Amino acid sequence: MTDRPFIRRLRRTxxxxxxxxxLAICAVLLVWALVATMxxxxxxxxxxxxPLLATAPGSLVVLxxxxxxxxxxxxxxxxxxxxxxxxxxxxxxxxxxxxxGPAS
Known part of the structure; x- marks a missing residue:
């Protein structure tokens, strides 16, 4: 199986x-929000x-x-x-x- 450039780039990022x-902070915020809402x-x-504001602008698609x-x-x-x-x-x-570079 070949390693695709997109997957390799995502892994490196x-x-x-x-x-x-x-990502850890976002996961904690999401779990907290779900528990608080329940x-x-x-x-x-x-x-x-x-969590929506912490992950904006990508998460604003939820609207x-x-x-x-x-x-x-x-x-x-x-x-x-x-x-x-x-x-x-x-x-x-x-x-x-x-x-x-440094200004000369």
């Missing part, structure tokens, strides 16, 4: 510590807003999806993955030192 730390009998919990907890989880997971890929790419670029 998610191997950065900053991206893994971000524990609220009034149905007026706003706990779901926190167009049907009102279902599975769609909410999928939108937050998708937003977290996209943002983690961007964070990993930025961390790699900063680590390489691809910035402009």
């Amino acid at each position: 998610h191997s950065e510590a900053a991206a893994l730390f971000y 524990g609220d009998d009034s149905g007026e919990s706003m706990a779901g807003v926190i 167009a999806l049907p009102d279902d907890p599975l769609w909410f989880i999928a939108a937050v997971a998708l937003g977290a993955e996209v943002n983690a890929a961007v964070i990993g790419w930025c961390a790699r670029a900063l680590g390489r030192g691809d910035g402009p």
Whole structure:
């Protein structure tokens, strides 16, 4: 089985510590929001807003999806993955030192 360039790039991006730390924070926020929402009998919990904002702009697609907890989880997971890929790419670029050279 050949290793596809997209999968290789995704694996390399998610191997950065900053991206893994971000994904862990998003997972904790998502679990907290689900527990807080299930524990609220009034149905007026706003706990779901926190993971949505933490994974925006990718997770804001949930506004167009049907009102279902599975769609909410999928939108937050998708937003977290996209943002983690961007964070990993930025961390790699900063680590390489691809910035402009010193001014002469």
